[in-house]
Amino acid sequence: MTSEPRILTFGCRLNAFESEVMRNHARAAGLEDVVIVNTCAVTAEAERQARQAIRRARREHPNAPIIVTGCAAQIDPDRYAAMPEVSRVLGNEEKLRAESFLPGANAAVAVDDIMTVRETAPHLVEGFEGRARAFVQIQQGCDHRCTFCIIPYGRGNNRSAPIGTIVDQTRRLVEAGYKEVVLTGVDITGYGADLPGRPRLGQMARRLLAQVPELPRLRLTSVDCVEVADDEDLMDLIAGEERLMPHLHLSLQAGDDMILKRMKRRHGRDDAIEFCRRARELRPGIAFGADLIAGFPTETDEMFRRSLDLIEECDLAWLHVFPYSVREGTPAARMPQTPSAIRKERAAQLRAAGERAAQRFLDKQTGSEARVLVERDNRGYSEHFAPVRLSEPAPEGALVNARIERREGMTLIGETVRRAA
């Protein structure tokens, strides 16, 4: 018997945000003895892990209702409904409705066509279980159709939250004591395209920071470099707003123009390099993270070489590497596939290069002063999202100044300078 709704969250920060919304709905409905599995469909591996977790949950909670939701359930509800362990399947929109958790709501499968959803309903959460930073959903879905990506089929088209809702949510989290808010969504650079006046990401962020002056730190999740390059408000904030963290995660995916074309990405190799050069000019020392896919269909050794070289040409610090994963229903799944052993080998090469790049970035921090958001015990993250171990423990969620003494492995060692609020 579990006393609290038990929520297993897979995938992205947007799912983490939505799990908090479901936790509130389940609690409000008095649903105690329930397991909710919030799945991800971005790779075949993510789905395998979710199904494994469902089977484990059934073993550990033989009588508890098991509700499966998230992108994998949205895209293929019948597959999850067919699992004997599963009690109900909810779609990505249905999971956010309070009525889906009320005692009378017992339809085995409640999954509507996500492409018909036009709005992002405002959901305000109080906090995030066991997390020092809070995520705020600003946008949902995606209007792009990158050839390898299944996400739009799980999340629908681009829909933005009104700025007022984002301000309210952020203010509520700051009042709850959060020092850092991460703006999240599926394609946050698409923010505002569906709203009156088409406010862009930069304009929204500028208004948010102006309306919540007590928010110490604002961080962005993945951005599309070619779509933010002409967002002058955002480039101005990067240049001059200390509260916007000097860390951008770029959705680059590959370093070869032909592969980027076959992926239906909106940027070329030179756009990525130029964006990093310009952002670094505006904000010296800024850290870039990036997503890179290894072994996309038709990728030759030479093309792959260009992805490897991009790490240094953009001077990336944090790499998220994905061996290409076939997603049925996507155009790339119908292209001539790169053998899986080659995908794995290239991913290993990218990860190794990524580790060297991270070490280069971390070494450059030695002797500098960082402001660290403490997560647990004496560990946390700097403004650049570098992991830091402090010389003395500090309360979770505290902001602490530290002089960076050295790097140990992939962690910076910081001497606590002054305990800030």
Ligand code: SF4
């Ligand atoms: S921008 Fe491309 S990769 Fe990102 S969610 Fe949209 S379709 Fe997927």
